[in-house]
Amino acid sequence: MKKIYYIIACSLLIVSCDILNKPLASSHQLAPKNKLTRSAIDLVSLSNDRIKVRVQPAPIYKDVATFYIPETVPGTYSDDDYGKFIDSVAAYGTFGKKLKVTKTSDNTWDIKNARNLDYIDYYVNDTYDVEAEHTIFSPAGTNFKENEQFMLNLHGILGYFKDQEEMPYYVDINRPETMEATTSLPRFADSLYVAQDFGNTGITDTYKGDRYFDIVDNPIMYNVPSKEVFTIDDITIELSVYSPSGTVKASSLKPNIERMIKAQKNYLGDFNATDRYTILLYLTTGEADDAQDLGALEHHTSTVVVLPESMPQENLDDAMVNVVSHEFFHIVTPLNLHATQIHKFKYNDPEMSMHLWMYEGITEYFAQHFQVQQGLVTPEDFYNTLVQKISNAKGYDDVMSFTKMSANILEEPYASNYGNVYEKGALIGMCLDILMRKNSNGERGVLDLMKELTYQYGPNRPFEDSNLIPQITQLTYPEVGEFFTNHVIGTQPIQYKDFFDLVGLDYSTTLVDTGFLLGKERPYINGNKEENTIYVLPGNLNTFLTALGVQGNDVITAVNGTAYDLSNVYDLITVSNSWKAGDAITMTVQRDGEEVALTGTVITPQTPQATLVELQTYNDDLQRVLREKWLKGS
Template sequence: MSKKIILSLAVATFFWSCKTAQTTPKIDVVDVSIDLVNVKDDKVMVSIIAPSFTSETATFHIPKTVPGTYSEDDYGRFIENFKAFDTKGNGLRVTKIDENSYSISDATKLSKVTYLVNDTYDTEGGGGFGKSEDVFSPAGTNIKAGENFMLNTHGFVGYFAGKTETPYKMTVTHPANLLGVSAMVDLDNSDTKDVFNSSKYATLVEMPLMYSKPDFTSFMVDDMEIIISVYSPTGKYTAKDITPNMETMMRAQKNFLGAFNSTKKYAILLYLSDMQAKDAKGFGALEHPTSTTVVMPEMMGLEMLQEQLKDVVSHEFFHIVTPLTVHSNEIQYFDFNNPQMSEHLWMYEGVTEYFANLFQVNQGLIDETEFFERMAQKIAQASEMNDKMSFTKMSKNVLNAPYKDQYVNVYQKGALIAMCLDIIIREESNGQKGILTLMQDLSNEYGSKKAFKDDELFAKITELTYPSVGEFLKTYVAGETPIPYADYFAKMGVTEAKIEVAGNPFLKGQTPYITVDPTTKEIMILPSIELNEFMTSMGLKNGDKILAVNGTNYNLDNIYDLVLGSANWKDGEAMTVKIKRDGKEQVLKGKIKMPKEVREGYQSTNEAKKAIKEAWLKG
């Protein structure tokens, strides 16, 4: 998932001090206080000293949606007991307009508003607060008194209509044993209070914070400071476990991006879920201009966790290119409660996802075989979506049916659109330019503070590249014609092939080999499915109930641990499996033989085009 616009971290532009003379003018500011100490019933109190109003009524909003989520999450449903007061502490009349909005009477007398905030993690996996859809965890909030607070600020802080450009001051009081990590600058030296200034509301909500027991690392990549903060509920992982791979990855990204090195400080906030009933279950990440929030299951093996972080964090970091630097008016002037979506998700998400894969082969983190395998998987997944739906039309209407059901295709077909554009530009320029060149040219044309108009982008891209690029965009992105991927691969000397890849012991593609007996919670191998190499080599049979593996008991409660953890198993490792067969328990012993799958893929076959292929993947 994804977000925003490169803004300087020098948000300490605005200072508030004691009044020194009667003639000092009042500075209009939205002054927010968040209390993480006095948490009651798993709720946090927020108080906001209001700016001045000349109108008789004021409207206060909690966001309906935020950039990068492409869904209407109604964060107002997590707010309760909203009150407004005048300077003497008298209550003002408040009328709730809708799920996310309140109207306040006698606004000229308004001094402050207060309300309680519920967190979103508690509601995942079962709806809650009047809506069945979960908030995507990296865009959500967590309140675990004395232990962890995930402050995606859009879930805690609202805004007054007409005052979104007013500066914000945010004070967070917190337990002394918890450290708040973010990309912001704390202006207070206290162990129990943090103070942050922001130029406007849109900037503040791009600045997530995570409070937890101090566990962080920091390192420099050229002139950029990277901060990694980790919350691991059982202490299974620390920031030091994560850092080496992340540092390698981010150095490679910086090398790949070259000119797009605009931010000086970048925070990665990693929340590891314990997978219990009331905890985060939406795994992935959400980008901000100077940070990324990441949610992953704590039970993941370190190797798989590192691989997942490499893919999702690199995706979010590449949003520095788009939409944080290159974006339309819809992004520049984002309306949190009446969002107007852009036509160009193929660029915001597709180019970003493509870069997250391309940089890895470009910088030697994966080989070209794996890169082709990843693109082949995206082709297969995109083929399961509506391949004839106009991508620009889907993007513009992504919040509504039937288009919102196609949103996930931005990570599949969107990346493939970017790949095809890259190939066209490489071919036309004899390998000298690619899609990164185009994005650099668009950045020079627009940049973070200048937006383009949606309907003018294709013409600008064509002007900066070649007519063939414009024809591709018209036919395959705005149009409804499926992309002939093989034709574009062929331009680089790459052809279709059968590729053998590693499989999962308990999954065949997306089809499970196992099920669960709901009465006993026991895990059972499906009675009629054809067994894979792992199962036959271990002596497992259809209908066997798996009770334990290598001494660890498994059932419905931790089946996710078994399936996900099995991806880390290695050929030749010794294994014992405790089973129940025909009502009798027994233990099977053997050595692991991981299953293999044959998939449709691609490989380089044309030596005459080796040079242009190398320019594409390594240039």
């Protein structure tokens, strides 16, 4: 079977590669009969910092063809309009005749006389060097440094034709000889074919996805190799690092990554989701023309990570553990467990799933829990992480339905609460873990539940969004179903103390001094760039702001007669440092479209600080059993 498939694949490859290599005058005569998309990307000859791309669809039997570049992609949870970085789109038909192309939106082009369409050409601008002009998250963006580095998140480069996104998709990439690719995307031997206009000055790498999703789910990084490849159990790990100055090497990061993933594999036990995982680390200079956002974007079997090159080695190692461990656990969900909305993602008319509590929340919980379970951190360190997440979660709307937020995450007010998926979302995972331990005398936890669900579904069998929580209730216990009804679907805040009591932990809070506008753990204000305003973050405010009558989402326009906006916000922060208890103060805010004057007296700002410590004596033996099982597993 494997040999037959290889022969068929190679024959398709040779035919379709030859199509793109033929002179334009005869290309239509050799248009493919196969239902597949062919594309070519040139990384050798850039034009004004742009790369040239060619896409050749399967035969189209309509008068008008529609070509799309994604508006959004899985994992970003935002409308980013990648089509804004595409220009000079041209379509060609029989004998190289140009066809009329009409841009109908930021991400859509219509092509007339599409029955004669052979291919389209266009140029792509990268995003890293103009990050001040857009909101694309750096790990989801693109970077074109000629003869040095290319970050290819292919959703920002390659598009798809309407009704053809489920067809096989081939990609030829013409690259400089000195550069090497790192990706999880299946690769063939160098084809030595490339679109005629691109010339033959480089080497061509050929990749194939079974559908368009496979292409955009597998980023590619090209650079002069700084790479480590190693195997942990049955998974091959490929770590590639781009360091602008060359000071950070993949070899220096390998020991820590290897230790971390080995611990993650031990944590997952017999759960096998992939035989390959790729880590693409881009170290940014932080300059205005370089990537600004720090973090990572998950893919099914890879992740793109952006961190500052200036980080000391110890901090870089810690950041990689926290960031990559989260991304790696995405091999559980959504790789093996996801809804129909994700499996057949609508890139240009997205429908979001209601289960971010699972995709991001459970994943983040695993990323923290495995560290204590595998002895990488102490229980006290783990407790402090949970306390910090509780504190961070208070900065978001605690009475917002998590499932409703998830399903509407592209819209306000839900979009501004997205960060809570990593805070309260992880705490939801913690509560489910403790509840399951309680109802099974410590024998089952949330990892067991996720394994059961992934065995039932898997990467190619999505679940229906509305069926998941009822099914979880059926697989677990009525108390778990009540938790979902009240705290995940419903709007009741979680009383974390009740869950910590079950495992013999004392959760209490005391008031501590904090800043007037900037707390030690989080700020109380933020800025809106589009409106040039300063607004108060919703959630727990300090005692000073509460006493003054400030409310979440108030827009601060003046303090003591001085007008403020985002342009002089640092002046406001500086002035606030000089406020003294007993001073009179007037703050003018915009609230629900009306101006409100708040007057009062300055008091020392305080905020609740929580502590989580182990009880010295257990109230009953079940507390001891549950805590041991919760922290160390069954």
